[in-house]
Amino acid sequence: MCQILLIDDMQPVRHAIAATLRKAGHDVVETDDGNKGLEIAAKRQFDLIITDIMMPASDGTDVVFALKSGGSGPKVVAMSGGGSGIAAQDALSLSASRADAVLKKPFTNEVLIETVSSLTSN
Amino acid sequence: MQKRLDQGYAALERIADDSPDLLKSLLEGSPDTVSVSDARLPDLPLTYVNPSFTRTTGYSADEVLGRNCRFLQGEDTNRGDVAKIRKAIEARQPVDVVLLNYRKSGEPFINSLRMAPIFDKSSQLSAYLGIQRDITEERLQAERNIGQNRLEALGTASGALAHQLNNLLHPVTSLISLHLPDIEDAGIRKDLEMAHYSANQAADLSDNLLGLSRGSFQDSSDITTLPAGLIRAVDLVRLMLPPTITIETSFRNISGELNVPINETLFAQVLINIITNASQATKHSGKIRIEVAEHDSSRVKISISDNGPGIPPSLREKVFSPFYSKSNSKNSSGLGLSVALQIINKVDGQIIVEDGLIQPNGDGFGCMFIIDIPNIT
Numbered sequence: 001m002c003q004i005l006l007i008d009d010m011q012p013v014r015h016a017i018a019a020t021l022r023k024a025g026h027d028v029v030e031t032d033d034g035n036k037g038l039e040i041a042a043k044r045q046f047d048l049i050i051t052d053i054m055m056p057a058s059d060g061t062d063v064v065f066a067l068k069s070g071g072s073g074p075k076v077v078a079m080s081g082g083g084s085g086i087a088a089q090d091a092l093s094l095s096a097s098r099a100d101a102v103l104k105k106p107f108t109n110e111v112l113i114e115t116v117s118s119l120t121s122n
Numbered sequence: 123m124q125k126r127l128d129q130g131y132a133a134l135e136r137i138a139d140d141s142p143d144l145l146k147s148l149l150e151g152s153p154d155t156v157s158v159s160d161a162r163l164p165d166l167p168l169t170y171v172n173p174s175f176t177r178t179t180g181y182s183a184d185e186v187l188g189r190n191c192r193f194l195q196g197e198d199t200n201r202g203d204v205a206k207i208r209k210a211i212e213a214r215q216p217v218d219v220v221l222l223n224y225r226k227s228g229e230p231f232i233n234s235l236r237m238a239p240i241f242d243k244s245s246q247l248s249a250y251l252g253i254q255r256d257i258t259e260e261r262l263q264a265e266r267n268i269g270q271n272r273l274e275a276l277g278t279a280s281g282a283l284a285h286q287l288n289n290l291l292h293p294v295t296s297l298i299s300l301h302l303p304d305i306e307d308a309g310i311r312k313d314l315e316m317a318h319y320s321a322n323q324a325a326d327l328s329d330n331l332l333g334l335s336r337g338s339f340q341d342s343s344d345i346t347t348l349p350a351g352l353i354r355a356v357d358l359v360r361l362m363l364p365p366t367i368t369i370e371t372s373f374r375n376i377s378g379e380l381n382v383p384i385n386e387t388l389f390a391q392v393l394i395n396i397i398t399n400a401s402q403a404t405k406h407s408g409k410i411r412i413e414v415a416e417h418d419s420s421r422v423k424i425s426i427s428d429n430g431p432g433i434p435p436s437l438r439e440k441v442f443s444p445f446y447s448k449s450n451s452k453n454s455s456g457l458g459l460s461v462a463l464q465i466i467n468k469v470d471g472q473i474i475v476e477d478g479l480i481q482p483n484g485d486g487f488g489c490m491f492i493i494d495i496p497n498i499t
């Protein structure tokens with residue numbers, strides 16, 4: 001079982017991902033905004049942080065960079081999707097250079113669970 | 123008005139006195155065409171054309187003097203445009219008309235004609251002045267730009283749409299598959315599986331949209347990779363045409379990836395123009411088959427065949443003329459195939475027209491356009 005922080009501004013998406021993770025036995029804290037996510041991450045230990053990279057309120061790319069700049073932080077998964085008219089591919093490849101894994105929406109539950117377990121297995 | 127006229131005449135008279143030939147040299151040397159008809163003679167025969175007229179039309183002065191200028195018109199000249207000129211002449215008014223004309227060689231060109239009655243100093247109608255400009259190249263260039271902008275806008279819009287769709291579809295597929303194993307009632311499970319299947323199909327469609335936007339139509343590379351670039355263009359065309367048209371592709375005749383020396387946006391524009399034309403030919407209810415063949419190591423042939431009414435061999439050259447297809451469709455510019463040929467010619471390619479697929483009634487053949495371009499794999 002892992003402690004997972006999930007950041008996504010789209011409630012239905014977040015709900016589905018959280019439900020999938022919980023069913024697989026993980027503990028999930030949800031938030032809808034990158035800045036709030038960083039605050040929560042500063043107060044609590046997480047094994048893994050999953051963040052959407054395109055949210056209107058805060059740029060998920062910043063979240064990935066902030067989390068990965070400190071050296072030994074939690075593992076980070078960047079998700080693409082959301083936003084409108086933005087070059088998703090660019091944002092994703094930018095984040096991918098820092099994140100530990102990348103998930104492109106729509107992804108299956110199996111892919112999500114595999115990604116989580118491969119990152120947290122040791 | 124009269125004062126200005128007088129001043130103008132006075133200046134010209136000074137020129138005529140000082141350097142008697144200058145006015146003639148001006149007309150002869152003008153980069154714009156100048157043609158003059160005598161307004162006092164029946165049917166307005168040409169009395170003067172300058173060298174620029176000869177260069178543009180291919181006719182020498184002695185071939186045209188004494189004739190009415192309508193010899194530049196031909197089969198596909200729009201009669202409404204001609205009527206506009208006729209009405210202006212009847213009303214003794216100037217007129218600007220853009221119409222299809224033909225050079226002596228038979229080659230069509232888009233002529234931007236300005237024609238005006240010329241009144242002498244005592245206000246008597248004495249002549250008509252015609253200034254012609256060949257704007258074919260400009261028009262084709264503009265058409266190419268419009269096509270390119272449209273594709274880029276479509277790429278951006280479809281990318282945005284795909285991302286929103288993906289976000290909406292994720293919970294649908296994810297939540298259904300999450301809870302499906304817990305459903306005991308086989309009937310309900312079956313229904314949910316159906317819903318899941320549909321959501322996956324929608325996700326695939328959305329992925330196609332994303333493929334369109336993925337930078338491919340915005341890049342500036344002068345290489346298109348086949349079949350990927352072709353598949354993207356065909357996906358796009360499918361979205362643009364009614365679902366009643368069937369489009370098949372076959373890449374059996376190529377061994378692997380091929381590179382052709384053309385920017386993907388332009389390549390897509392060529393395909394869109396030809397496929398749209400083919401679809402129109404079948405009244406959007408026929409079949410279009412697209413194949414790629416590696417002709418030899420140096421050329422690639424992309425064929426687009428339809429099972430429409432076909433084009434008789436004698437007219438096959440003509441379909442590339444500007445406005446040739448305009449009569450077939452209200453909302454086409456009439457320049458689609460001209461633009462396609464021009465783009466392909468620029469990369470050392472050609473487009474050949476042959477018999478296409480057999481018609482549904484088995485009587486004859488539709489049309490096949492073969493794009494033959496260099497292979498730079």
Ligand SMILES: Cc1cc2nc3c(=O)[nH]c(=O)nc-3n(C[C@H](O)[C@H](O)[C@H](O)COP(=O)(O)O)c2cc1C
Pocket residue numbers: 157158159166190191192194195204205207208211221223233235237250251252253254
């Ligand atoms: C000076 C002059 C120049 C003309 N130049 C052209 C031309 O370049 N192309 C064209 O299609 N018609 C041109 N026209 C128009 C035709 O000569 C003719 O007036 C027109 O076809 C309308 O008459 P119609 O309906 O009897 O043919 C010109 C006419 C005049 C008087």
